[in-house]
Amino acid sequence: MSASLATASTVEQALAQLAAGARPVAGGTDLVVGARQGKAPLPERLVAIHRLAELSEIRESSTEVALGALVSHRRCSESGTVRDRLTALADACAIVGSIATRTTGTLGGNLMNASPAMETGGPLLCFGASVTLRSAAGSRSLGIDELLAGPGRTTAASDELLEAVSVPLPPAGTGSCYARLEYRRQMEIAIAGATAVVTLANGEVTDARIAMTALSPAIGRAGEAEAALIGSGGEPDAIRRAAQALAAAASPISDVRASASYRRAMAVVIGRRAIEAALARARGEWVPVPASTALHGGVR
C-alpha cells in the first residue's frame, strides 16, 4: 500500500516530489493494474501528475509534432496530423488495450513503462522521435533508442520527468504502418508487431525504417530489413526479403502467448504486411487506421 500520494499542480512541484523519491503516476493503467496483479508493489510515495496542463498539449510546427507526456493514446490517434503524417503512431495508439485504456493511459506512461511489447515504441523509434526529460537541475533531450534500455528499464534518472515526445515530420512521399498479430479485437497485447516507415521518390524507396515489437528483449530497428528495401521499387520480392531479414534479426521467446517458432513465422507475415501497408500509404492509397484490424485476412 502506498504511504503517500501528492497531487502536483505545477511541474516544479512534481519535480520536487521526484527529487524526494516519489514516482509519477498519470493514467495509472500500468502502475495500478501491475500492483493489483502483484507484478510490482505500488511505490511508497507517488506524485500524481495528471493535472499538469502543460504536459497535455499537442504542439505542431512545420517540422515536428510535440506530444506532451500526458497526451492519451486516444487523443494521439485522433490527431489529424498524427494520422496523416505519422500514421504508424496512430495505428499503434488506436490499438493499445481497450477504449478505457486508451482514454486513460498516456503516451508518456507507455514509453516510461518500457515494455518490449509496447505499441508506440516502434513507430516513435522509426520516426526518430526524441524525449525531453526534466529534473530540478534542468532539461535534456534523448533519442527514443537512447531512452529504452531493456524490458521495464529506461535511462532516465529517478528524479527526471518525461515532459514531451518530439516527433519530426517525415518528408513528403512517406507512408508508415504499425501492425501486430491480434488474437482478439480488443484488450490485446503484441505477440509480434512490426513498424515500417518508407519514403518513395519516383517509385523508388529512398528511405526505409523497420522495427520489430515483442520479438526481441527491446524494440529495435532491423538494419538488414531496411537495406533490403532501400533502392527497390517496393516489389513483392523486395518486401519478402525485407520481412525475412526482420524475422532473422528477431530473437523470439517461447511463452504462454506463443512459441518462438510461431513468433518467428509471424515476424515474416506481420513484417510483410506492415511494409505493404506503409508502401500503399506512401503511394497515397487508403489503408484504414488502425491497420492491424484490417490486415487480418485482408491486405496481402
Next chain:
Amino acid sequence: MTATAQRPRLIRQDGREKVTGAGRYTADVVAAGQLHARFRYSDHARARILRIDTSRARELAGVLAIVTHEDVPDVLYGQMVKDRRLFAREEVRFDSDVIAAVAATTPEIAQAAAELIQVDYEPLEAVCDPELALEPGTPLIHERWASYEADETMERDGNVLGRSTIVRGDATAAMAGADVVVSSRYEADGAHGVPIEPRAVLAQWQGDRVTIWSSTQTPFAARSGVALTLGIPESHVRIIVPLLGGGFGSKCDFHFEAHVAALARKAGRPVRLVFSRREEFVAPDHRRESIAIELQTGARRDGTLVARRARLVLDAGAYCGEGGFFAQLAAMHAIGPYVIENVDIDSRLVYTNNQPSGSIRAPTAPQTCWAVEQHMDELAAALELDPVELRRRTLIEEGSESPTRQVFGPVGIRHTLERAAQMIGYGQPLPENEAIGVACGWWPSFGMPSGAYVKLNGDGTATIVTGAQENGSGAVMGLPLIAAQVLGMRPEDFSILCQDTDAGPYDSGSSGSQTTFNNGRAVAEAAGEVAQRLRELAAEQLEIDPLDLELAGGEVRVKGSPDRSVAISELAAADAEILGKGSGAVPEQPACSPDSGCLGRLGMESFLEPQLITHAVHVRVDPETGVVRVLRVAAAHDSGTIINPIGANGQVHGGVVMGIGQALTEGMALDGHGHQRNPHLLDYKLQTAADAPRIEIAWIETPAVNGGPNGSKGVGEPPSVPTPGAIANAIARATGRRVHRLPMTPERVWEAGR
C-alpha cells in the same frame, strides 16, 4: 403459440441498478468491525505436509485469528465422493489447496501473515496427465480412496474417481460390417467460467448462529456444506446472496463459506474474504475439465450409424467437488442426439494433481460435442455426403430410441438443423478463406424439487418469496411473468425476495438450467393457490360460483360478463392472509433400460426433455496467422415453449460468445507440474464485445410434454454447447485441415495448416 416477438417484454428488476453501478454485490457489504481474510495456499501440487507453524504470523500486529485443520472438525466433504478437508492436514493435492486462513485488520496484513506461516513439506511427484494417472504404477492421488464415503453408484478404482459405460448391442461386430469406419482423437484443454465478479464471502456470528453473505449460485448447498464441515445444525447457518456478478457454474456448490465462518468464530469479529482475479482462476474447485476423446464410428453407405466406440478420459483434478457425475454426462454427449445402432462408450473421470473440475455451463458438453461434431463431418467426408445431409439422416426424432432404450417424445432437433442452415445461408458461395460449419448438440432438463411462496400485499401487489438464486441469467427476474399469467396481474406488480436461506423454501440453486423449469413450476402453483383464494373471496362478494370466475386485468371477474368484477387490490386490502405456497410435482425421469454392460448409472442415462440445438457459423480464417474471426452465428434451439423471450435470447447471445471463447482463445495453459501459466485476463483471453459476431436466433418451440411451466425446458446451458464444434467444422472447411486440440488458438490453426 404467438411469435416470441409478440410476447411480453419483461425488463428485469435488477437491470437498472446493475448498469448504473448502484447494485451491491457481496464485496460491497460491510459489517461493523469486520476483518479481512487471506488464505495460505499450498506451495506444491503434491506434497506431504510435515509441519505447519503459524507462530511468526500470529505475532504480526493486526492479526486476530489464524485457522488451520486443527481449528475445525476433521470432516471430509464432497458431493458424490467425500475426499476433501477444508484445510489440508497431511497432504496437499493441488497448488491451491488451502492450508491456513488468516484474519487481520487489513487485507495487506492478512496477506503478509499468510506468507509468514511456515510450512514444511516433503514434495512428491505431481501427477498432472489424466491418461498417465490411469497407468499401473502411477501414484494414487488419494491413497485411502477406498475408505471414502461415496455415492454407491460411483464406479471407483484408484485414480478413477468415476467411470460410466454405455453399451448397446455389439459395436465390434457392427463396426466390422460397416461400409465406412472413421477414427478420430481430440483433446480439449481445461477452461474457466470467469465470472466478472470474483467471489466474496462475509461471515458474522451471533451466538452460535452464523449469517454468511456469499457470492454463491447455490445458497442451500453452501448452507449444507458449512453445517457439515463445522459440525453445526443447518438451521444455525443463514446464507444471503447479494447481487451475483455472474457464475457460469463456477460458483455452484459449497466453496469458501466455512473457511471464513471458522475465522470469524475464532476472531470473534465479522470476517470478509474477497478474491483477487488470480485466486478466482486458480483456487475454486470449479473449472471446465480437460478431456481426451477417442471416437470411432461405422456407417452404412446411406449414412446409417451402425456403431460407435468412444473412450473418454476426463481430468477430475484433485478432488470430487460437485463434478462426480461428469463421466456419465460425457458418455451421453459422446453419443449425442443421434440414432446409433450399437455403442460401446467408456468414460472415466480421473484424479490428478490439477485444480479440481466442477460444473461450468454445460459441463463436459461443449468439448465432447466439439469432438463428436468434427468426427461427424469427417464421417460425412468419408461417405461423400454433405455434413448437413448426414445429420438430417441420423438425428433423433419422435419415437427414436436412444442407446439406453429411452424412447423420445416430440423433439425438434431436425427442425433446428434446417432452420440454422437456412438462416446462415448454407451452401452459398463464399469468398476465399471463409466457410460455414454446422454442429448439433443436446442437454438434459433436470427435474428437481423446488419451492416458492406468493403473498398478496394490501395494495394489490404481490411478493414472490423463493429459494431460487439469480446468477445473472435473469431466470429469477423472469418469475413474475409466470405468476402474473396465473393471477391476471402485470409482471411489474410483483416484487421478489430471494437468495436468503432463512426466507425461501429449498431450491437446488442456479445450476443445471433449472430455475425456470423447476422454480417456475413452484411459483405457478403458489400463484394458483392465491388465485383460488381470490376466487373464493370474490365469489362471496359477487354471490357466484368460484368456477364461473376468471382473473384478468387486475380483477376477478365473471366469465363472459367482465362488468361484474372485483379488483384484486380491494380483496387484498380486506384480507391480510392471502398467501400461496407451491412446489409442484417434479417431472419424472424418462424410462430407459440400459444393457447390462452399462456401469456407473447415475441417473443421466436418460435425458429428461432434452434441449436440442443446432448452431451454424460463418468464419473467416487468416491462413497465414491462423487467426479465426467468427462473422455470423445462426442459433436454432428447441427449448420447448419460451416464456421470457428477452431473457432466452440473452442466454443465447451470452452462450454463443462464451462458446466462441472456448473455441478460439480460452484455455488453461498448464505447465505439466500442476500450475496454470495464464491465471489472469491478459493471457486467459475472453472474447470482448468487439469480437461478438452477428447472432441470429430461432426458437423451435416444441412444447415439452413432461417439462416446466407452459411446456418449457431449460435454456441457460445449451447455447454454449455446439458453438466450438460448429466453428471447428467451419475452420476445417475453410482450410482443409482439422484442428485436434481445443481451444483452436491461432498457433494451433496455423500449425494444422503447415
